[in-house]
Amino acid sequence: MTQALTKQVIFDEFIDWLPENSEGRYELHDGVIVEMPKPSGKHSNVTGFLIEELFLNIIQIGKRGIWTIPRESIVKPKGESGYEPDIIILDQEALSKEPRWERESIIENPASVKLIVEVVSTNWRDDYYKKRADYEEMGIPEYWIVDYAGLGGRAFIGNPKQPTISVNYLIEGEYQVSQFRQGERIQSPTFPELDLTADQIFRVGR
Numbered sequence: 001m002t003q004a005l006t007k008q009v010i011f012d013e014f015i016d017w018l019p020e021n022s023e024g025r026y027e028l029h030d031g032v033i034v035e036m037p038k039p040s041g042k043h044s045n046v047t048g049f050l051i052e053e054l055f056l057n058i059i060q061i062g063k064r065g066i067w068t069i070p071r072e073s074i075v076k077p078k079g080e081s082g083y084e085p086d087i088i089i090l091d092q093e094a095l096s097k098e099p100r101w102e103r104e105s106i107i108e109n110p111a112s113v114k115l116i117v118e119v120v121s122t123n124w125r126d127d128y129y130k131k132r133a134d135y136e137e138m139g140i141p142e143y144w145i146v147d148y149a150g151l152g153g154r155a156f157i158g159n160p161k162q163p164t165i166s167v168n169y170l171i172e173g174e175y176q177v178s179q180f181r182q183g184e185r186i187q188s189p190t191f192p193e194l195d196l197t198a199d200q201i202f203r204v205g206r
Contacts, residue, residue, distance in 0.1 A: 008032065008080075009028070009031055009032075009033060009080070011028060011076060011080050011081070011082055014026075014033055014080075014082055015074075015082070015104060015106070017033065024036070024038075025084055026084075027083050028080060029081055029126070029130065030079065030080060030081055031080040031081075036084075036123070037121050037122050037123055039119075039121065042149070042205045042206070043119055043121055043205070045204050045205060046119050046146060046148050046201060047086050047087060049201065049204045050087060050117060050119070050146065051069055053194075053196055054069065054087065054089065054115070054117075054191070055069060057191045057193070057194055058089070060193065061191070065092070066091065066092050066093060067089050067090070067091055067092070067114055068089070068090055068092055069087060069088065069089055072084060072105065073085075073088055073105045073106070073107055074105060074106050075088065075113070075116070075135075075138075075140075076108045077134035077135065077138040078137060078138065079134075081130075082106075083134070085116045085117065085118060086118050087115075087116070087119075088107070088113060088115070088117075089114040089116075089190075090107070090112055090113060090114070091111070091112055091113070091114055094109065094111045094112040095112055097111070097112070098112055110138050110139035110140050110141070113140050113141070114141065114142070114190050115141075115143075115144070115188075115190050115191075116135060116140055116142070116143045117143075118143075118144070118145055118146065119146045119148065120145060120146060120147040120148070120149070120151050120152060121151070122151065124147070124151045124153070125153075127145050127147075127152075128145060128152055128153065128156050132145070132168060132175065135168075135175075136173075136174065136175045139170065140170070141169065141170045141190070142169050142170070142188065142190045143167075143169075144165060144167050144168070144188075145165070145166040146165050146201060147166070148163050148201055148202050148205035149163065149205060150162050150164065162181055163181065163198070163202045163205075164179050164180070164181055164198075165179065165180045165181075165186060165198050165201065166178075166179050167180070167187065167188060180197075181198055182198065182202075183197055183199050184197060186198060
């Protein structure tokens with residue numbers, strides 16, 4: 001990950017700074033603007049596959065047009081940070097309470113979010129440490145860490161490392177985690193009828 005600016009900025013300065021129509025993706029981490037790694041083809045394949053599967057489930061549970069997956073949005077946790085998730089599912093019925101959504105695609109209210117997914121790349125520490133803590137504090141109800149290539153630390157995905165999907169779900173204000181590996185069916189509180197195994201995702205990323 002490469003720092004885009006070296007000086008500390010506040011969130012509003014970051015939003016004003018964001019270049020329009022840029023090929024790069026940028027986030028704000030504790031006041032520091034960083035340029036995110038460009039996704040590999042495999043990363044993009046996994047992200048696209050998950051969007052398709054999740055959208056199909058949105059249709060199946062009768063939430064089409066109510067739960068949506070925007071092309072891009074920025075999630076603002078507490079403090080001077082702002083993240084652009086790989087996938088975010090929003091509840092359109094809650095977005096009326098988002099004061100900046102119509103103008104700037106910014107999410108501040110956890111009630112607007114049904115699920116966030118981060119597909120792990122070389123900056124895996126952000127997904128497992130920082131974003132997990134910030135999403136938990138913010139009150140995001142469900143957060144997936146999709147480590148299809150087994151890049152994360154051994155403390156998170158085992159020793160030896162292995163591809164792992166970590167589903168973090170909020171209980172009494174704290175994340176509990178369920179992990180899924182070879183052939184296991186993913187259990188999601190948001191999508192209890194989801195018929196998707198970890199292997200299906202891993203195959204897309206091979």
